[in-house]
Amino acid sequence: MIFADVPPGLAPAREQMALSLGWHIVIACFGVAFPAMIWVVHRHGIRNDDPVALGLAKRWSKVAAVLFALGAVSGTVLSFEMGLMWPGLMGRFGDVLGLPFAVEGLAFFVEAIFLGIYLFGWGRLPARTHLRSLLPVAAAGVVGAYSVVAVNAWMNNPTGFTLDSAGNVTNVRPMRVLFNRMAVLQFAHMWVGAFMLVGFVVASVYAVGIRRGRSDTHHRLGFIVPFAFASVAAIAQPFIGHVTGSRLAKDQPSKLAAIELAPTSRANAPLLIGGVLVDGNVRFGIDIPRLGSVVATNSLHGTVPGIDGDAPADRPNANVVHLAFQTMVGLGTALAAFGMSFLVRWRRDRDLFGRWAMRGAVAAGPAAVVALEAGWITSEVGRQPWIVFRILRVRDAASTASGLWWSFAAMTIVYGAMTFFGIQVLRSMARRWREGSSIDLPTPYGPRDPQRSDNVTARVKVKP
Amino acid sequence: MTLATFVAAVLFAGVLAYAIFGGADFGTGFWDLVAGNNERGGPQRTLIDQSLGPVWEANHVWLVFVLVFLWTGFPRAFAAISTTLVLPLAGAALGIVARGSGFALRKFSETLPTARFFGAMFALSSIVTPFFFGTVVGAIASGRVDADGTSDRWTSWTGPVSILGGVLAVLTCAYLAGVFLAADAQRTEQLALAEHLRRRVSVVGIVTGAVVLGGAIVLRSGASGIYQRLSGRGVVFVVLSGAAGVMSLGLLVRRRYRLARIATTLAAGSVVAGWGFAQYPYVLFGQVTIDNAAGARSVLIGLTVVAVLLLVIVIPSLAWLFRLVNQHEGPRSPVVLGGAQKVDDG
Numbered sequence: 059m060i061f062a063d064v065p066p067g068l069a070p071a072r073e074q075m076a077l078s079l080g081w082h083i084v085i086a087c088f089g090v091a092f093p094a095m096i097w098v099v100h101r102h103g104i105r106n107d108d109p110v111a112l113g114l115a116k117r118w119s120k121v122a123a124v125l126f127a128l129g130a131v132s133g134t135v136l137s138f139e140m141g142l143m144w145p146g147l148m149g150r151f152g153d154v155l156g157l158p159f160a161v162e163g164l165a166f167f168v169e170a171i172f173l174g175i176y177l178f179g180w181g182r183l184p185a186r187t188h189l190r191s192l193l194p195v196a197a198a199g200v201v202g203a204y205s206v207v208a209v210n211a212w213m214n215n216p217t218g219f220t221l222d223s224a225g226n227v228t229n230v231r232p233m234r235v236l237f238n239r240m241a242v243l244q245f246a247h248m249w250v251g252a253f254m255l256v257g258f259v260v261a262s263v264y265a266v267g268i269r270r271g272r273s274d275t276h277h278r279l280g281f282i283v284p285f286a287f288a289s290v291a292a293i294a295q296p297f298i299g300h301v302t303g304s305r306l307a308k309d310q311p312s313k314l315a316a317i318e319l320a321p322t323s324r325a326n327a328p329l330l331i332g333g334v335l336v337d338g339n340v341r342f343g344i345d346i347p348r349l350g351s352v353v354a355t356n357s358l359h360g361t362v363p364g365i366d367g368d369a370p371a372d373r374p375n376a377n378v379v380h381l382a383f384q385t386m387v388g389l390g391t392a393l394a395a396f397g398m399s400f401l402v403r404w405r406r407d408r409d410l411f412g413r414w415a416m417r418g419a420v421a422a423g424p425a426a427v428v429a430l431e432a433g434w435i436t437s438e439v440g441r442q443p444w445i446v447f448r449i450l451r452v453r454d455a456a457s458t459a460s461g462l463w464w465s466f467a468a469m470t471i472v473y474g475a476m477t478f479f480g481i482q483v484l485r486s487m488a489r490r491w492r493e494g495s496s497i498d499l500p501t502p503y504g505p506r507d508p509q510r511s512d513n514v515t516a517r518v519k520v521k522p
Numbered sequence: 523m524t525l526a527t528f529v530a531a532v533l534f535a536g537v538l539a540y541a542i543f544g545g546a547d548f549g550t551g552f553w554d555l556v557a558g559n560n561e562r563g564g565p566q567r568t569l570i571d572q573s574l575g576p577v578w579e580a581n582h583v584w585l586v587f588v589l590v591f592l593w594t595g596f597p598r599a600f601a602a603i604s605t606t607l608v609l610p611l612a613g614a615a616l617g618i619v620a621r622g623s624g625f626a627l628r629k630f631s632e633t634l635p636t637a638r639f640f641g642a643m644f645a646l647s648s649i650v651t652p653f654f655f656g657t658v659v660g661a662i663a664s665g666r667v668d669a670d671g672t673s674d675r676w677t678s679w680t681g682p683v684s685i686l687g688g689v690l691a692v693l694t695c696a697y698l699a700g701v702f703l704a705a706d707a708q709r710t711e712q713l714a715l716a717e718h719l720r721r722r723v724s725v726v727g728i729v730t731g732a733v734v735l736g737g738a739i740v741l742r743s744g745a746s747g748i749y750q751r752l753s754g755r756g757v758v759f760v761v762l763s764g765a766a767g768v769m770s771l772g773l774l775v776r777r778r779y780r781l782a783r784i785a786t787t788l789a790a791g792s793v794v795a796g797w798g799f800a801q802y803p804y805v806l807f808g809q810v811t812i813d814n815a816a817g818a819r820s821v822l823i824g825l826t827v828v829a830v831l832l833l834v835i836v837i838p839s840l841a842w843l844f845r846l847v848n849q850h851e852g853p854r855s856p857v858v859l860g861g862a863q864k865v866d867d868g
Contacts, residue, residue: 120630123626123629124626124627124630126579127579127622127623127625127626128622128623128626130579130582130622131618131619131621131622131623132619133586134582134585134586134615134618134619134622135615135618135619137586137589137590138589138604138611138612138614138615139615140589140593141589141593141600141601141603141604141605141611142604142608142611142612142615145601145604145605145671146601148593148597148600148601148604149597149598149600149601149602149671150597151597152593152594152596152597152598152600152601152817153593153594153595153597153817153818153821154818154821156590156593156594156595156597156817156821156824156825157594157821157824157825157828159590159593159594160590160591160594160824160825160828161828162590163583163586163587163590163828164828164831164832164835164836166583166586167580167583167587167832167835167836167839167840168835168836168839170579170580170582170583171580171836171839171840171842171843172839173579174575174576174577174579174580174843174847175576175842175843175846177575177576178575178576178843178846178847179846182846183846194839219818227818228818230817230818230820230821231820232818232820232821232824233824457605457608458605459605459608459675461608461609461675462608465608465612468612468616469616472616472619472620476619476623479623479627479640480623480627483627483630483631483632483636486630486631486632487630489632490632
């Protein structure tokens with residue numbers, strides 16, 4: 059849709075935000091969920107004096123060092139982008155939505171500090187203190203994720219302020235924003251989603267190794283711990299998702315209508331599987347009678363809102379939202395079923411590393427990433443055209459700068475490079491670990507041992 | 523003191539912390555760049571890698587803290603800054619990405635060419651980023667950021683004061699980092715490396731001092747408001763910075779690196795604090811005052827609570843991190859950047 063009064067920054071700002079947030083959301087999940095998994099393996103290693111578990115925890119902490127660094131920089135970029143892309147949001151609502159971000163800043167601090175301590179602590183801190191230094195990292199992941207999601211929930215359900223007749227923001231109540239009623243549910247959905255993503259992705263790495271014949275204790279442990287986390291999360295997720303979604307009928311009917319791809323509002327609504335909206339009519343879909351009402355309202359007869367409930371200019375792109383939602387639910391259900399079968403086999407002491415189980419596990423990693431991105435697209439595109447639901451439009455918040463396409467182009471290259479090189483380096487670390495060689499270069503930047511080769515640094519003892 | 527002034531003071535404390543911790547952090551990029559070829563530069567780059575490794579992420583959270591306090595406490599000023607100064611800020615954002623990922627990826631590079639590539643990315647962006655931040659400060663200090671954000675997107679940050687700010691930021695970072703690295707080299711008993719750094723750092727220190735002095739002329743014509751304040755009561759900061767700067771050079775020459783760190787920090791901190799003093803009570807100099815730009819009172823109270831939590835939770839943790847890194851393998855020393863250790867493999 060092209061409006062005559064659209065600021066030139068709208069399209070590039072939106073694309074850049076989508077790129078950088080869509081990238082960060084995946085990497086940030088590692089900050090939320092990975093410390094807990096490292097903690098379990100590390101603790102197991104200390105308690106049982108198990109060198110395999112300790113070695114695994116140590117490798118994971120090095121992987122975390124790389125991933126957290128990428129998460130930290132991409133997260134910092136986002137805080138710049140809030141202002142650079144959306145001055146119309148920040149100028150007007152910066153104080154309203156600021157407190158959760160300030161809390162997130164605290165969490166970020168704690169995470170960075172204790173991650174530094176944990177990484178530095180290998181072989182330097184007493185075992186128990188070292189292990190314990192991981193707990194603040196995990197806690198900060200939870201608090202940080204909650205705060206950020208609270209802002210997103212606030213954008214979906216703006217609260218904690220009053221608009222006067224001139225449209226000025228008055229009577230700001232920041233605690234209402236920090237603890238808005240959607241925040242806890244949306245956070246739970248995101249938090250559990252993070253465990254699914256990280257668990258399935260990490261497990262899929264080890265599943266690849268097992269499929270290639272490296273079925274040793276190291277790989278089995280590296281598979282089981284994250285996969286168990288992910289399985290529990292995957293089973294819980296549909297329930298949390300359902301509760302979260304059932305608020306939509308009242309809070310964001312336009313989003314729900316797009317999710318259900320319902321052209322008009324109706325009671326006893328069917329659930330549509332597949333389908334696209336062409337000229338206002340649904341084509342190529344399969345209806346399951348009544349289930350739409352059940353899913354959306356917990357009642358056989360409930361009324362599901364329709365797309366026509368909003369003026370054309372106030373509707374999200376229903377096809378995108380519908381497709382994204384169905385992708386999320388489809389993959390999420392498959393992952394839940396897979397996780398359930400894993401847990402059942404585990405309880406019954408069956409073989410967990412069968413050929414088909416490992417094939418499925420390899421696919422589960424990418425599937426979890428796609429499911430998470432699809433869920434995020436559902437939520438974000440479903441809120442359009444609003445940045446603050448029914449208060450502020452995205453185009454009224456966007457930057458008026460004309461050069462943002464350049465910024466977007468640069469960001470695309472940088473994020474592409476970060477992805478490529480990040481994966482490249484992690485893969486090369488794995489290869490070197492497999493070959494048993496040290497992953498640190500002999501001397502990081504010189505070909506020879508510094509003690510022999512350099513003429514600058516003679517290692518001389520200080521005279522007392 | 524109004525609540526808004528208090529929040530502004532906290533915000534400015536964050537700016538100060540970022541200038542010192544983040545500055546010393548950025549400055550290592552300069553020393554990485556000029557370390558020499560693979561073989562000669564190896565020890566210096568290794569020292570940088572080990573000094574920075576455990577602390578760089580924490581050092582950069584100060585920036586997030588500053589940004590969040592700015593948009594929460596003073597949303598309209600934030601919108602004006604980010605609209606007007608979109609170019610240098612976008613440049614800084616890109617620089618931060620390139621720097622952080624370059625640093626993290628270099629450490630685990632498999633081959634020397636890859637390590638060099640990431641190293642160059644880290645080093646160059648470490649210089650570009652503070653330059654952009656310096657231009658932002660210059661733009662604000664010279665009153666080139668209008669309250670409604672309609673100032674020109676190029677001339678607002680390309681004036682003489684901005685360029686001075688950019689150059690000064692790069693030099694100050696390099697000087698801070700050089701002194702810290704020399705201290706780390708001494709502590710880990712790499713005396714030849716410390717010596718090698720000492721000579722070069724002194725040169726950077728003298729150049730930095732000269733630019734600060736020459737900067738007075740630029741300020742006088744480009745930011746007369748700031749100049750007047752600094753030649754009035756603000757002269758305290760000028761004198762303090764000059765004295766500490768001279769002292770740090772003297773200590774450096776006498777190889778008292780640990781004391782030199784304190785003097786250098788004081789010198790750099792006084793420059794930044796002097797800017798803050800001269801700028802008071804404006805958020806955007808000559809345009810918007812702290813009280814005019816302040817957000818809702820309830821939110822300012824919230825920020826005060828966050829500041830207290832920061833003091834109670836973050837500062838002690840940060841102190842533990844720095845102490846841990848600094849105490850290990852070597853004599854005790856009370857400061858900042860981290861220490862050089864043997865990195866164990868595995």
